[in-house]
Amino acid sequence: MLNEFKALISTSDTIIVFRHLDGDGDALGSQWAMYYYLKEKYPDKEVYAVGDDTDGYRDQFEKPHDIADEKFKDALAVVVDTANIDRISDQRVKLCKTIVKIDHHLDVDAYGDLEFVFPKVSSAAEIVANILRVFEHDQPLSEKVAKCLYTGIISDTQMFSIAGVNEKTFKTVAYLSESNIDVGKICRSLNAIDLDLYKFRIAISNQIIFDDSGLAYLIISNKTLATYNVSHSMAKRNTDLMKNIKGIDIWVLFIEDKEKPNTYSASLRSNEIVINDTAQAFGGGGHNFASGIKGLDEEKLKELIKELKTKL
Amino acid sequence: MLNEFKALISTSDTIIVFRHLDGDGDALGSQWAMYYYLKEKYPDKEVYAVGDDTDGYRDQFEKPHDIADEKFKDALAVVVDTANIDRISDQRVKLCKTIVKIDHHLDVDAYGDLEFVFPKVSSAAEIVANILRVFEHDQPLSEKVAKCLYTGIISDTQMFSIAGVNEKTFKTVAYLSESNIDVGKICRSLNAIDLDLYKFRIAISNQIIFDDSGLAYLIISNKTLATYNVSHSMAKRNTDLMKNIKGIDIWVLFIEDKEKPNTYSASLRSNEIVINDTAQAFGGGGHNFASGIKGLDEEKLKELIKELKTKL
Structure with a gap:
């Protein structure tokens, strides 16, 4: 070949x-x-x-x-x-x-x-x-x-x-x-990041939601992005913020859509639990342990969190 | 041999x-x-x-x-x-x-x-x-x-x-x-850390001091360690918090001594600037880009910061 x-x-x-x-x-x-x-x-x-x-x-x-x-x-x-x-x-x-x-x-x-x-x-x-x-x-x-x-x-x-x-x-x-x-x-x-972006990371770290079941997620709004002057594509690179925490097996970064308020993209990650099937069920896809979904409204976002919890 | x-x-x-x-x-x-x-x-x-x-x-x-x-x-x-x-x-x-x-x-x-x-x-x-x-x-x-x-x-x-x-x-x-x-x-x-330790990291991240010359440092007091119930040896593993920030060429983590209040150990790091000589001048040592010093009183701590700034 x-x-x-x-x-x-x-x-x-x-x-x-x-x-x-x-x-x-x-x-x-x-x-x-x-x-x-x-x-x-x-x-x-x-x-x-x-x-x-x-x-x-x-x-x-x-x-x-x-x-x-x-x-x-x-x-x-x-x-x-x-x-x-x-x-x-x-x-x-x-x-x-x-x-x-x-x-x-x-x-x-x-x-x-x-x-x-x-x-x-x-x-x-x-x-x-x-x-x-x-x-x-x-x-x-x-x-x-x-x-x-x-x-x-x-x-x-x-x-x-x-x-x-x-x-x-x-x-x-x-x-x-x-x-x-x-x-x-x-x-x-x-890996080098600007000091401004670094400060943005510290700020959003304070907003991570830890669920007892072993799920962590973080929702970044357009408002937060505007406050820190961070682009959507740069924001997307912060999924790793929730990595390496003992007891957290699945983590998701939600970012509000620039054009469609209250609509979110999701970056799903896990260490060893397959999450690609869930991503596909919500219209997304990717790898077994790293997938993405686009265009989730607030209701779908909640449904996704609920669905992911069933995996834990 | x-x-x-x-x-x-x-x-x-x-x-x-x-x-x-x-x-x-x-x-x-x-x-x-x-x-x-x-x-x-x-x-x-x-x-x-x-x-x-x-x-x-x-x-x-x-x-x-x-x-x-x-x-x-x-x-x-x-x-x-x-x-x-x-x-x-x-x-x-x-x-x-x-x-x-x-x-x-x-x-x-x-x-x-x-x-x-x-x-x-x-x-x-x-x-x-x-x-x-x-x-x-x-x-x-x-x-x-x-x-x-x-x-x-x-x-x-x-x-x-x-x-x-x-x-x-x-x-x-x-x-x-x-x-x-x-x-x-x-x-x-x-790399996995406890959720409590993770929250401690977020808290101390807010206390990092960024100097315009390209130096970042963080002083962790016994009081902070007590508040978050973190041991000295676990605290020492947070030097990497200041890594990978554009424009920061040398970074130092100071930790107050458990037995001797107002006395600090210092972990010095850099990407490409040799800092081992400075560490040796202050009674410490280690590697070219990663060194440690023990027993710095507050005056010596300030002197060290001043000395490191001359390298930038």
Whole structure:
């Protein structure tokens, strides 16, 4: 299958790398790694990385490329970290000639002509790293490519702390670190937050609701966001605030919708209890231990909390 | 040198493993790994792990062994993670026949008859892992031993986020993960905190002082500790509260002494600025980017803050 992928790359003059909407560290890391790799290896091809302009990762990644519609026709699309075609950032992916899907979410939408989907792997970046490792016959990648992939892996594994991190993850990271990346620095850069955002975190920490059953949740309103001048996408990165508390087995971050007041998005997390099924029942999805739901009104929000409590 | 170590083990009927006072994850992880390894390999020998009873790691490690003075005579002492003989927990180490020192602090006190001191290595556990790897000719360690060593490495490297983590660290971890340890679970267990302690963290977060020059510090009084019913040794584990804030290059946690009011211990941390020299000037020591000082009165505390500001 890797040979087919290689053949597709060789025969395409234009290659466009896609990822999901509102890209996180893994989506962006996998995308930019693939972009830099292709640029380095095939200097004569046109290579692009497209999608919405995600804030919050300005220190790590470049801005996406702004390209004309005609570039997509006849292009090879490489889509990383995206389960459903509708969630691909830049729907012009549908204009492309061929689609290669590289993902680690549950395989719900087989939209690729060629697919590398491994739901048990920690991150899309881990899959990309191992594909490139085969392409390179175990030789180290460039520092730029390795840095993006390491960023992706530590983002999605929350610094190797989630279930699913295993021997293979560390073997992959040991391979990436052969490229002499400064792993401590990458980690610090990714985790560094502004003092204002830090103070926002302290403020919202005071508002976490702890339920005796082992559930914690936090509702961030538009009003709170306005008070601290924090964007919705930055707010979303605070789910980890409720992590690591003994006796808390499921935690949820609710954020009020910017456009629709009293409507909430939910980020569900757990250590070992599968919550993806509940997320799907409420119209969301994701991973077994990390899922998302959008457009919950206040009634649905309460229903979700009630439903999650039945799991504890 | 490893052959000499092996010969010492072979010829000793009693082996006692030591570490520093108020053991942290690395000291305890290295100590218990060495203990379990020796127990497994040499079931006919008497092997012990001694020291003060450190709270805060009850979920990870057993209680130290309580042994009689006569056991120390003729014993081989293996001391991990301790720079100075005076900081070894259980000074009966001085009764032992031979001392093997395994450490990654700056080499200020060559108290060992045989020494494995590598100040550039991330943790004592990383050194122990590689010694045992040679002993085992690259075959995996037992799960019990690997778990202790992984705990040690992630403790001292703060989940691989400090300067000094490199290719070798990950190669060591990849080797340890061959023992099928559940790395995500170990990490979560180590980072899990009680809800009461979590609320204490939120409370003290509100008291952090941010200095415009790039210094942050936090003074925890005996009164605050009493209010939240938190022990001194648990309080000491909150230095990371001030980590990862953009613009903060040095941070210090001061904790009032239980016995001597208005006297403080200080935990100094930085990302890239050497602070060990300042710590030494105030009677403390440790690593380049992580040092400690004891017995600072209020005047000295102010002087230290002033001195650290000159580094920014």
